Amino acid sequence: MKIEHITLVRTPEGVPLESDFAPGYGSLGALADGEALVRVHALSLDPYLRSAMSGRHLSAAIQPGDVVRGEGWVEVLESRHPRMAVGTHWVAACGWRSAALLDRAAIDAARPIASAIEPRTLALGGLGMPGLTAWAGFHRMCEAKTSETLVVSAASGAVGATVGQLARIAGCRVLGIAGGPEKCAWVQNVAKFDACIDYRQRDLRSVLRELAPNGVDIYFDNVGGDVLQAVSEQLALRARVVLCGLMANYNGPPAPGPNPGLWIKARATVRGLVVYDHWAHFDTMVQELLSHHRADRLHFREELHQGLHAAPAAFCRLMRGENQGKVVVRL
Numbered sequence: 001m002k003i004e005h006i007t008l009v010r011t012p013e014g015v016p017l018e019s020d021f022a023p024g025y026g027s028l029g030a031l032a033d034g035e036a037l038v039r040v041h042a043l044s045l046d047p048y049l050r051s052a053m054s055g056r057h058l059s060a061a062i063q064p065g066d067v068v069r070g071e072g073w074v075e076v077l078e079s080r081h082p083r084m085a086v087g088t089h090w091v092a093a094c095g096w097r098s099a100a101l102l103d104r105a106a107i108d109a110a111r112p113i114a115s116a117i118e119p120r121t122l123a124l125g126g127l128g129m130p131g132l133t134a135w136a137g138f139h140r141m142c143e144a145k146t147s148e149t150l151v152v153s154a155a156s157g158a159v160g161a162t163v164g165q166l167a168r169i170a171g172c173r174v175l176g177i178a179g180g181p182e183k184c185a186w187v188q189n190v191a192k193f194d195a196c197i198d199y200r201q202r203d204l205r206s207v208l209r210e211l212a213p214n215g216v217d218i219y220f221d222n223v224g225g226d227v228l229q230a231v232s233e234q235l236a237l238r239a240r241v242v243l244c245g246l247m248a249n250y251n252g253p254p255a256p257g258p259n260p261g262l263w264i265k266a267r268a269t270v271r272g273l274v275v276y277d278h279w280a281h282f283d284t285m286v287q288e289l290l291s292h293h294r295a296d297r298l299h300f301r302e303e304l305h306q307g308l309h310a311a312p313a314a315f316c317r318l319m320r321g322e323n324q325g326k327v328v329v330r331l
C-alpha cells in the first residue's frame, strides 16, 4: 500500500525551517500478526518533537531520514490484534503519515477516543496529553487554595489555557502571560482569566508588580528563561513553582536561567512535571474536563491545518510561538 509521509531531512538549527522537512511516498507491507493498519485523520504537533529532533527529549531522537514521529487520531482499517477492532478511533503513535502499520508496542500504548469526545481532535489537545499535563500539574502539584494568585505562561496554548481555567474554576485569581494581543484577548474573553499580560508589548516585571502586589502564590511555567526569572522575582512566601516546559530553550542553547536565590528567598517549592508520571489518571482527567467543557466553564482552542503537506509549516509556526491554540493537522 502506497502512503504519503514527511521525513526530517536535517536536524534543525535554531527555529526549524520548512526546508528541514520533505514530503515523500512510502509503502506499507503486509499486516503481520499483532499489528493493525490505520488511517491517519489528524496529527498532533507538539513542542517536545523539537527537542526530540535535537536528541534532547526523554523519548528517542528523531534523526535525519526518519519519518517524523508523533501521535495522531487514527481509525483502524484492518487489524490482527484483539485490542483494535476495525472502525474504532484511537490516539496512537502513527508518525507524520497518511496511513500506518502499528506494531504491538504502539497498540499497547494507544488510547481509544471516547465517543463523548467531539470533535475527536480534542483527544490530541485539551482532552489528550496536553490536557493531562494541565490537569495533573494543577490538581496534583500546585496545591492551590481559593483566592491564591496563579500565574501561567504560554497562557493561550493547550496546556497553559487549561491550567488557568482549572485554577479559575477552583477559585484562584488567574493571570496569564501570552505573546500578542490576539492571544491575550482569547485568554481574557473566552478562557476568562482575570488578566493576561502581553509580555511582548509590556514590561512583564512592572505589570506583575501592579497585578500581583502581594506576590504570586503559584507559577506554572511553560517557557523558562527570562519569563521564569521575572515571575520568580515576584513570588509570595511559600510559593509553588511547577516547571512544565522550556519553550525558550527548545530552538537553541538554554536561555539564561532564573536565579535560584529567588526561590530560596520566597521559601518556594519548585517541582518538575512529567506528564507520563500521571498517565493512570487519564480517564479521570477526561471526565472532569469534559464536564467543565459541556457546562461552558472550560474552552479549548485549536489551530487546524489541512493536509499532511501542511505539517512542516505548521510545526515551524508552533516553534516560532505564532500558534493560536493546540496545533492539529487534518488529513
Ligand SMILES: NC(=O)c1ccc[n+]([C@@H]2O[C@H](COP(=O)([O-])OP(=O)(O)OC[C@H]3O[C@@H](n4cnc5c(N)ncnc54)[C@H](OP(=O)(O)O)[C@@H]3O)[C@@H](O)[C@H]2O)c1
Residues within 6 Å of the ligand: 046, 047, 048, 129, 130, 133, 154, 155, 156, 157, 158, 159, 160, 177, 178, 179, 180, 183, 222, 223, 243, 244, 245, 246, 247, 248, 249, 273, 274, 275, 276, 318, 319, 320, 321, 322, 323, 325, 326, 327
Ligand atoms: N512536562 C510535561 O510533561 C509536558 C507535557 C506537555 C507539554 N509540555 C510543555 O508545555 C508547554 C506548552 O505546551 P503546549 O503544547 O500547550 O504548546 P503551546 O503553549 O500551544 O505553544 C507554545 C507557546 O510557547 C510560547 N513561547 C514562549 N517563548 C517562546 C519561544 N522562545 N519560542 C516559541 N514559543 C515560545 C508561545 O506562546 P506565547 O507567544 O504566548 O508566549 C507558543 O505559542 C511546552 O513548553 C511543552 O513542552 C510539558
